[in-house]
Amino acid sequence: MPGGVTKGVRVTAHDVAKRAGVSQSAVSRVFTPGTSVSPLMAEKVQKAADELGYRPNVLARSLITGRSRIIGLLVSYLENQFYPEALARLSKAFQAKGYRILVFMVSREDGETDRVVQDLLDHQVDGIVAASVGLSDDVALKCARSGVPAVLFNRGQGHRDLCEVTSDNREGARQVADLFVTAGRERIAHISGWSGSSTARERAAGFKGRLAEHGSSLFAEASGDFTRDGASDAARSLFDVSRAERPDAVFVANDHMAFAVMDVLRFELKLQVPDEVSVVGYDDVPMASWPSYNLTTVSQPLDEMVSATVSQLLARTQKDQIPALHERLPGRLIRRGSA
Amino acid sequence: MPGGVTKGVRVTAHDVAKRAGVSQSAVSRVFTPGTSVSPLMAEKVQKAADELGYRPNVLARSLITGRSRIIGLLVSYLENQFYPEALARLSKAFQAKGYRILVFMVSREDGETDRVVQDLLDHQVDGIVAASVGLSDDVALKCARSGVPAVLFNRGQGHRDLCEVTSDNREGARQVADLFVTAGRERIAHISGWSGSSTARERAAGFKGRLAEHGSSLFAEASGDFTRDGASDAARSLFDVSRAERPDAVFVANDHMAFAVMDVLRFELKLQVPDEVSVVGYDDVPMASWPSYNLTTVSQPLDEMVSATVSQLLARTQKDQIPALHERLPGRLIRRGSA
DNA sequence: ACCTAATTTGCATACGTATGCAAACGATGT
DNA sequence: ACATCGTTTGCATACGTATGCAAATTAGGT
Numbered sequence: 001m002p003g004g005v006t007k008g009v010r011v012t013a014h015d016v017a018k019r020a021g022v023s024q025s026a027v028s029r030v031f032t033p034g035t036s037v038s039p040l041m042a043e044k045v046q047k048a049a050d051e052l053g054y055r056p057n058v059l060a061r062s063l064i065t066g067r068s069r070i071i072g073l074l075v076s077y078l079e080n081q082f083y084p085e086a087l088a089r090l091s092k093a094f095q096a097k098g099y100r101i102l103v104f105m106v107s108r109e110d111g112e113t114d115r116v117v118q119d120l121l122d123h124q125v126d127g128i129v130a131a132s133v134g135l136s137d138d139v140a141l142k143c144a145r146s147g148v149p150a151v152l153f154n155r156g157q158g159h160r161d162l163c164e165v166t167s168d169n170r171e172g173a174r175q176v177a178d179l180f181v182t183a184g185r186e187r188i189a190h191i192s193g194w195s196g197s198s199t200a201r202e203r204a205a206g207f208k209g210r211l212a213e214h215g216s217s218l219f220a221e222a223s224g225d226f227t228r229d230g231a232s233d234a235a236r237s238l239f240d241v242s243r244a245e246r247p248d249a250v251f252v253a254n255d256h257m258a259f260a261v262m263d264v265l266r267f268e269l270k271l272q273v274p275d276e277v278s279v280v281g282y283d284d285v286p287m288a289s290w291p292s293y294n295l296t297t298v299s300q301p302l303d304e305m306v307s308a309t310v311s312q313l314l315a316r317t318q319k320d321q322i323p324a325l326h327e328r329l330p331g332r333l334i335r336r337g338s339a
Numbered sequence: 340m341p342g343g344v345t346k347g348v349r350v351t352a353h354d355v356a357k358r359a360g361v362s363q364s365a366v367s368r369v370f371t372p373g374t375s376v377s378p379l380m381a382e383k384v385q386k387a388a389d390e391l392g393y394r395p396n397v398l399a400r401s402l403i404t405g406r407s408r409i410i411g412l413l414v415s416y417l418e419n420q421f422y423p424e425a426l427a428r429l430s431k432a433f434q435a436k437g438y439r440i441l442v443f444m445v446s447r448e449d450g451e452t453d454r455v456v457q458d459l460l461d462h463q464v465d466g467i468v469a470a471s472v473g474l475s476d477d478v479a480l481k482c483a484r485s486g487v488p489a490v491l492f493n494r495g496q497g498h499r500d501l502c503e504v505t506s507d508n509r510e511g512a513r514q515v516a517d518l519f520v521t522a523g524r525e526r527i528a529h530i531s532g533w534s535g536s537s538t539a540r541e542r543a544a545g546f547k548g549r550l551a552e553h554g555s556s557l558f559a560e561a562s563g564d565f566t567r568d569g570a571s572d573a574a575r576s577l578f579d580v581s582r583a584e585r586p587d588a589v590f591v592a593n594d595h596m597a598f599a600v601m602d603v604l605r606f607e608l609k610l611q612v613p614d615e616v617s618v619v620g621y622d623d624v625p626m627a628s629w630p631s632y633n634l635t636t637v638s639q640p641l642d643e644m645v646s647a648t649v650s651q652l653l654a655r656t657q658k659d660q661i662p663a664l665h666e667r668l669p670g671r672l673i674r675r676g677s678a
Numbered sequence: 679a680c681c682t683a684a685t686t687t688g689c690a691t692a693c694g695t696a697t698g699c700a701a702a703c704g705a706t707g708t
Numbered sequence: 709a710c711a712t713c714g715t716t717t718g719c720a721t722a723c724g725t726a727t728g729c730a731a732a733t734t735a736g737g738t
Binding site: 349351352353363364366367368370371374395396397398399400401402403404 | 693694695696697
């Protein structure tokens with residue numbers, strides 16, 4: 001066994017220095033990329049370090065350098081497959097750049113978010129990504145003051161200090177409107193997302209706007225609140241048997257809700273999709289391509305959104321004074337069997 | 340605007356002390372729970388701190404106290420809905436206890452895991468949770484030496500220094516065997532998970548063992564590797580049309596694969612589930628209860644597993660010398676429409 | 679062989695906080 | 709009024725590392 005190793009004992013740069021017969025600064029330099037040391041020194045220090053099992057203490061290092069190489073990530077709900085997917089890719093991307101991520105789950109818009117961001121700032125994170133979560137002006141200001149860049153992922157807020165990376169929700173929704181109109185659907189409905197999110201509002205606005213341009217308009221509308229249960233209820237109310245006429249097409253504001261809607265239509269109301277009613281979602285999560293749903297949907301350019309997020313954020317950690325960009329990436333209509 | 344606040348300037352306990360006309364230690368004490376200060380002092384310091392926008396630097400604090408209140412979490416793949424679910428609950432549970440979590444995505448069993456754990460140790464995490472990921476003996480030893488407790492979540496390895504929290508996979512699989520035999524199924528197949536995981540091996544062993552006790556045995560078997568594509572291929576090979584006889588029941592090692600299997604059976608092979616073939620999964624992820632699948636499955640006691648993980652880990656961060664427990668919690672057969 | 683420039687190394691200090699210790703303080707009892 | 713005890717506060721130091729500066733060493737050129 002390597003000499004001198006004892007359980008629970010912290011071995012520091014001083015210990016290594018003593019054993020190698022050099023100074024602590026020398027040890028530091030050997031373990032700091034970009035510094036210059038003689039080959040002999042490097043070898044001596046490495047040897048001593050290996051024997052003692054030394055590893056630099058990242059906390060102490062961050063304390064001095066002022067950068068922690070940690071990114072704070074806020075996520076609201078993982079039921080929607082889009083977010084685990086986004087989380088996985090963001091995480092991988094940051095890891096590849098040498099950053100770690102501190103993850104916080106926050107329930108929608110209560111004061112929790114502000115507390116969590118404050119906590120992140122206390123931890124000296126180098127940047128913050130808020131995935132589908134809003135940031136109060138107060139907290140956005142605090143970030144800006146601390147010099148910590150933040151980017152809103154899949155969410156627009158129009159704040160000057162915040163980067164935003166979204167997909168072009170209006171345009172995506174317009175394509176859905178085109179699809180329904182071209183297919184000759186006449187009673188077109190919409191199940192919207194939580195109205196507190198820009199994503200939901202933009203999709204609804206784009207959809208209705210385009211219908212209007214076609215000289216058409218919405219037959220019915222209800223909010224599904226971006227939850228499965230909310231969407232199920234919305235579907236039940238829109239397709240209530242007591243109604244004289246029912247919709248023959250429905251645009252659901254995301255895939256996660258669309259699955260719920262299809263389940264209600266097929267299994268509760270015994271309606272044929274797409275023969276009796278077309279269903280279209282938004283996001284193109286992996287499950288949308290599974291044959292059980294085979295859902296027509298609008299894809300979000302996830303990889304591009306992730307790349308944009310990472311590069312924006314890291315760029316702004318390097319130099320200050322880079323203005324906060326608002327990127328809006330194009331999606332694409334994916335035609336499958338449900339419409 | 341509060342006086343003296345400038346952008347990008349770090350305000351420290353010294354600044355607050357100066358403004359309040361007290362010592363830095365006093366400031367520290369005001370912001371450290373459990374210390375005693377006079378009401379007057381508390382008020383003065385709070386006032387100055389608020390005016391300057393002071394917040395304690397957690398890094399410096401951790402450097403001294405030796406505890407970071409950060410838990411490292413390793414996750415391998417989020418496609419399987421079980422893991423986002425577990426992640427969300429673990430995260431919430433640790434947050435509730437005042438801990439933050441540093442998340443790492445690791446691909447299955449390459450050397451990456453070891454590097455990541457080392458990185459976590461460098462960050463002075465107070466504990467490590469490995470969800471469905473193995474830890475090499477080498478790295479387990481390093482954790483033990485550093486005094487950092489680790490727990491394997493949903494994975495057994497039989498290592499002395501590691502906590503393990505699993506569900507009783509053998510018993511769950513036995514219940515599935517009972518179900519098939521009682522229902523009079525005669526050609527019983529199994530699509531197993533990745534053989535590198537204890538979970539997969541235990542489920543297979545429990546299932547086969549119980550069949551043997553019934554005087555029966557496996558009609559066919561294939562590995563689905565815990566992936567959707569692997570399971571699809573396995574289903575295609577087990578139910579190949581060139582075979583004289585095909586299985587009339589199949590136990591799939593987790594829900595995530597079971598969905599793939601059902602899709603292949605129904606949409607490629609045009610088989611009726613459950614009439615022509617019963618399908619049973621494992622985990623009871625939320626999607627299993629969706630009417631499109633309505634999957635009979637064995638539940639994992641997720642909440643209990645999470646509680647056990649949190650309490651085990653935190654207990655071992657408090658006192659050393661608590662032995663590493665191996666907890667095995669019971670699951671339950673959930674009968675739905677697919678079997 | 680000598681002078682200069684370039685490189686390597688050690689010394690000292692800083693990062694921002696917590697905490698043991700002793701001094702100062704206030705309260706209490708006789 | 710004084711002695712005693714408990715509480716509050718400040719001083720000094722420590723945590724483990726990075727880094728500016730000057731001393732020491734080496735290399736290079738004529």
